[in-house]
Amino acid sequence: MTAELGHFALILALCVSLVQGILPIAGAQYGRREWILLARPAAQALFLLMACSFAALAWSFYTNDFSVQYVAEHSNAQLPTLYRFGAVWGGHEGSLLLWVLMLSGWTVAVAQNSRTLDDTMVARVIGVLGLVTTGLLMFVLFTSNPFTRLLPAAENGRDLNPLLQDPGLVFHPPMLYMGYVGFSVAFAFAIAALLSGRLDAAWARWSRPWTTAAWVFLTLGIALGSWWAYYELGWGGWWFWDPVENASFLPWLLGTALLHSLAVTEKRGSFKSWTVLLAIGAFSLSLLGTFLVRSGVLTSVHAFATDPRRGIFILVLLVLVVGSSLALFAWRAPKVALGGSFGLMSRESLMLAGNVLLVVACASVLLGTLYPLIIDALHLGKISVGPPYFNAVFVPVMAPVLFLLAAVPLARWKHAEARDIALRMWIPGVLALLAGALVPRLMGGWTVLTGLGVALSVWIAVSGVIQIARRLKSGLPPSSFWGMHLGHMGIAVFVFGVTMVGGYQEEQDVRMEPGDTVLVGGHLFKMVGVQDVPGPNYSAARGAFEVSHNGGAVHMLYPEKRNYFSSTMPMTEAAIDAGFIRDVYVSLGEPLEGKAWAVRVYFKPFVDWIWGGCVLMALGGLFAMSDKRYRLRVKAGAMDTGLTKGATA
Amino acid sequence: MKRWKKRAAIIGGGLAAVGIAAALVLNALNSNIALYVTPSDVLAGKAPKFQAFRIGGMVKDGSLRRDNLTVHFIMTDLVKDIPVAYTGILPDLFKEGKGAVVQVKENAGGEYIATEVLAKHDENYMPPAAKDALDQAQKNKGTP
Numbered sequence: 001m002t003a004e005l006g007h008f009a010l011i012l013a014l015c016v017s018l019v020q021g022i023l024p025i026a027g028a029q030y031g032r033r034e035w036i037l038l039a040r041p042a043a044q045a046l047f048l049l050m051a052c053s054f055a056a057l058a059w060s061f062y063t064n065d066f067s068v069q070y071v072a073e074h075s076n077a078q079l080p081t082l083y084r085f086g087a088v089w090g091g092h093e094g095s096l097l098l099w100v101l102m103l104s105g106w107t108v109a110v111a112q113n114s115r116t117l118d119d120t121m122v123a124r125v126i127g128v129l130g131l132v133t134t135g136l137l138m139f140v141l142f143t144s145n146p147f148t149r150l151l152p153a154a155e156n157g158r159d160l161n162p163l164l165q166d167p168g169l170v171f172h173p174p175m176l177y178m179g180y181v182g183f184s185v186a187f188a189f190a191i192a193a194l195l196s197g198r199l200d201a202a203w204a205r206w207s208r209p210w211t212t213a214a215w216v217f218l219t220l221g222i223a224l225g226s227w228w229a230y231y232e233l234g235w236g237g238w239w240f241w242d243p244v245e246n247a248s249f250l251p252w253l254l255g256t257a258l259l260h261s262l263a264v265t266e267k268r269g270s271f272k273s274w275t276v277l278l279a280i281g282a283f284s285l286s287l288l289g290t291f292l293v294r295s296g297v298l299t300s301v302h303a304f305a306t307d308p309r310r311g312i313f314i315l316v317l318l319v320l321v322v323g324s325s326l327a328l329f330a331w332r333a334p335k336v337a338l339g340g341s342f343g344l345m346s347r348e349s350l351m352l353a354g355n356v357l358l359v360v361a362c363a364s365v366l367l368g369t370l371y372p373l374i375i376d377a378l379h380l381g382k383i384s385v386g387p388p389y390f391n392a393v394f395v396p397v398m399a400p401v402l403f404l405l406a407a408v409p410l411a412r413w414k415h416a417e418a419r420d421i422a423l424r425m426w427i428p429g430v431l432a433l434l435a436g437a438l439v440p441r442l443m444g445g446w447t448v449l450t451g452l453g454v455a456l457s458v459w460i461a462v463s464g465v466i467q468i469a470r471r472l473k474s475g476l477p478p479s480s481f482w483g484m485h486l487g488h489m490g491i492a493v494f495v496f497g498v499t500m501v502g503g504y505q506e507e508q509d510v511r512m513e514p515g516d517t518v519l520v521g522g523h524l525f526k527m528v529g530v531q532d533v534p535g536p537n538y539s540a541a542r543g544a545f546e547v548s549h550n551g552g553a554v555h556m557l558y559p560e561k562r563n564y565f566s567s568t569m570p571m572t573e574a575a576i577d578a579g580f581i582r583d584v585y586v587s588l589g590e591p592l593e594g595k596a597w598a599v600r601v602y603f604k605p606f607v608d609w610i611w612g613g614c615v616l617m618a619l620g621g622l623f624a625m626s627d628k629r630y631r632l633r634v635k636a637g638a639m640d641t642g643l644t645k646g647a648t649a
Numbered sequence: 650m651k652r653w654k655k656r657a658a659i660i661g662g663g664l665a666a667v668g669i670a671a672a673l674v675l676n677a678l679n680s681n682i683a684l685y686v687t688p689s690d691v692l693a694g695k696a697p698k699f700q701a702f703r704i705g706g707m708v709k710d711g712s713l714r715r716d717n718l719t720v721h722f723i724m725t726d727l728v729k730d731i732p733v734a735y736t737g738i739l740p741d742l743f744k745e746g747k748g749a750v751v752q753v754k755e756n757a758g759g760e761y762i763a764t765e766v767l768a769k770h771d772e773n774y775m776p777p778a779a780k781d782a783l784d785q786a787q788k789n790k791g792t793p
Contacts (some may be wrong), residue, residue: 235740344655356663360670367674382685382781384703385678392677397670509737511717570741589738598718598738 003068006056007147010097013049013104014137016042020107020130024123025195036119039126043111046133047104054101057146058088067153070094070146076159076566078537086170087160092294092310093146095173099290100136102174102181103129110185110210117206124192125185132184135317143310159566162538168228176221176248180286182214183251186258187283190276191325194332199272204265207279209625211262215255216621222248223614231576236507236585236602238610241390246369247289253362254282257355264351268413270339271352273329278359280325285362287318297373343415350408350416354401361397365390395449402456402495405488406463425463432459443504443605453499460492480627487620494613500606507603509589513596521603523584524548530588530597538564540573543588543597547577561588583607683752687782688724688731689789691761701754701764704731705782710746721760724751726786735763748780 020042027035057070061084066072074091075084089095107129114122140146163169189207193199225248230238239245258278265275291297291314342348368385375383406428410421436455440446464485471477506521514529528544540562547555557575564571574587582605589598684702686695696702704724712723719736722745733751743749743766752765 344658349659352659353662353666356666360666364670364674368678371678382705383682384685386681386683389677389681392681393670393673396673509718572741587738592715592717600738 002056002059002063003065003147003149006053006060007145009049009053009056010137010141010145010147013046013053013100014134014141016046016049017130017133017137020046021127021132021134022130023127024130025127028120028123028127028195036123039123040111042130043104043107043126046130047108050101050104054088054097057094057097058085061085061088064157065153066155066157067150068146069148069150072150072154072157074157074160076157076537078565079157079160079165080536082167082170083160083165086164089173090160090164093140093144095177096136096140096144096290096294097146098174099177099181100133100140102177103133103136103184106181106185107133110188114206121192121196121206124195125188128188128191129184132188132321135320139310139313139317143313159537159564162562162564162567162569162571163232166228166232168224168232172221172224172228174221175217175224179214179216179218179221179255180248180251180289182210182217183255183279183283183286186211186214186279187325190279191328194276194325194328197332197335199276199336201266201269204262204275205630208259208262208266209630211255211258211279212621212625215252215259216618216625218248218252218255219614219618219621222252223611223618226614227611230607231574233572235572235587235600236505236574236604238501238607241368241387243369244293246365247292250362250366250369251282251285251289253358253365254278254285257358257362258282260351261355264348265339268340268342268348270342270348271355272336272339273333274352274355276329276333278355280322280329284318284322284325285366287314287321291315291318292369340414342413345411345418346416347408347411347413350404350411354404354408357397357401357404361394361401364393364397368393399452399456402460402491405491406460409467409484410463424466427466428459428463431462432456440503443500445503447503450499450503453495453503457492457496457499460488460495464488464492478627478629479623480629483620483622483624483627485620486623487617490613490616490618490620492613493609493616497606497609497613501604501610505602505604505607508601510599510601511592511596512599513594518599518601520601521582521584521605522549523603525584525586525601527597527599530591530595533560535562537566538562538571541588541591543575543586543599545575545586547584547586557584557586559586559588561590578608580608581606685750685781687785688726688729689782689786691731692729701752703750703752703767704733704761705750705780706731706748707783708743708745708747708749713745724749726782728786728789732760733763734760735766739766 020039023035024039024042026032027038057068059065060068060071061075062081064071064075064077064084066075070091070093074087074094079087087094089098107126110125110129111122114125186207189203189210193203222245225245226238229240230236258275258281261271261275261278264271291311294310294314297311368389371385372383375381407421407425410416410424432455435458436451437446439454440450443450468477468485471481508518508520510516510518512518512527514527517524517526519525524547526546526548528546530541530543533540533542540560542558542560545557545559547557555577557577559575560573562571562573572587572589574585577584582603585602585604587600589600591597683700684697685705686702688704688706690696691704706724706726709723709725709730712721714721718738719734720739721732721734724731724733733753734757735751750767751761751763752767753761753763755762
């Protein structure tokens, strides 16, 4: 019964989303006040219906209702409650339901927090979000309904993929989706502005905190995913340039470009068209990411053909979104007034350079991700594009971005003197060169990449500190200033972590018997033994290892090899001793003859700085969002638009 | 500075950036693509000579042999067999009779040395390259 209620709520939601998508936009176009005023209540109703629907699915999981096919496929009576909840979005249908729930959540958030905005503008924004919701709801209802019944009901569920039975994976998809879906708000603002023909600084100011919020979620979502891969997949990597990862990274790159471009549009009125294109691009890439991950094309272009409805549906949706928004852009862009002009050497031009580089980086990752699919689709053979491609392209394109980002905050708007900037940057420059030359030697060997990485992160960090110190002399800076510098510090920390792990990690696969020792990265690992231990829905072989550094304190590490009852697939649970400057990492391979096991041992210097950097970036975003002026100036913004309206009329 | 000069500089800079990026991309693509081949292809001499390539297929039943950390096994498309050796820890899902993909670089005395063994996803999943290899071999066998 619950499932039917959920299904019914979903169908009602589709009807409401149609109303929300059509009437407010039409009302704004034809000046019908009563239609415009429908936008907010429609958004609220839609959110309520989606919440009911989602709750119904969650209830079916909680009560182990295996007559619902989706539940039977992704849960099991023995599954712990937390994972039963996480299993709601553990598969295709449920995760799309979550997508739509979040979309309606963002819409309501816009509806509630836009009281000071012009009603017509809000109606357009909510309308565009309504149209997007309609598309996705149709996708859920027609191709991926989570409420389909299974008759006769299954005795027990097939269980959640053991890889997903982990707290990290319970929170990773919601975070990531919040980011993906959040870019729809930036997209809706851009489309609404195009529809109204008023692309001005006020539009950028409204759109900015929303875009930043989406970016914060996406950053955290990607970081969580990478952290999960690090400790749960059991093989010590933190980023594999896997197409699924790239799918989330692409919108992040464009989203980052969008954040900065919006800043210029707000402050100087320049880059309007570019900003709009980035907003369209970031959301399109979010949709493309969903398509790549959810259609099955990644496992094989031909898997797509076995269930073509889903893939084709998203593809059509993608083409509609991109096509119609670009068409609208082409129609409206010539009317967009030029913003303030700027010199060849100015904050604007430097920001533009950084932006272009981010877009180029994004395009090259996109190419590497799609290339095997294109080749396969054209029947030119099967290939794979490996991580070396991405490293070879990504690093050289991003290095200048990192170089620029330290100096840009010093450059003046409109016109800057290169000499002024150079004069203020000599301290970080010298320190960066020194650190780049010395630190890698201390760590055990200088290479171009480690030298470059250390130099760039010191360059960013030191210039950040100097800029903050200088700014503090003239009073307490606003929180957006802290946001920018925190975000940039996050990048510095991240780059340092990546450089250290990439350059100095040590890994060994060894055969170990109880009593055997191995020395990796200055840490002595001693195998004590392997024991069988029971778990709630699995049995495990648990190894015990003693780890000590230079004869110091002894830590115990307990890596496991688990066998879940519901599948024959073994799972490696690595044991990690995390530390500020290093992680040591042990995972059990397979049993060899007698009491011996194949064991993998890692020493990973500064690896936690990678995720620490991401957290700092996200914190920076939070600070930037909470800036007072977004709340105070909204009123002034509404006045602004009144003025520009008067001026253009 | 004149307006056109500024524009020219911006456009020139943009083109240079795109050009450099394109060069990087092409160069990197060229050297980092691994072609998928089937065991039959390898024996027919269709594998790339100086580049890493990936063999898709099944791990032959009963072929797995351990020699400390080195594992020897046979990749098959049910028509032709290729012996492979790999040193290190195998992924959790690597099993006899299941699909797998191995990246190999060189041939040492008739045995291919794998630098990477891929067997991902869940137990019922067959890597597309492996499935493809089996299908192709079957097709060729049917029509000699």
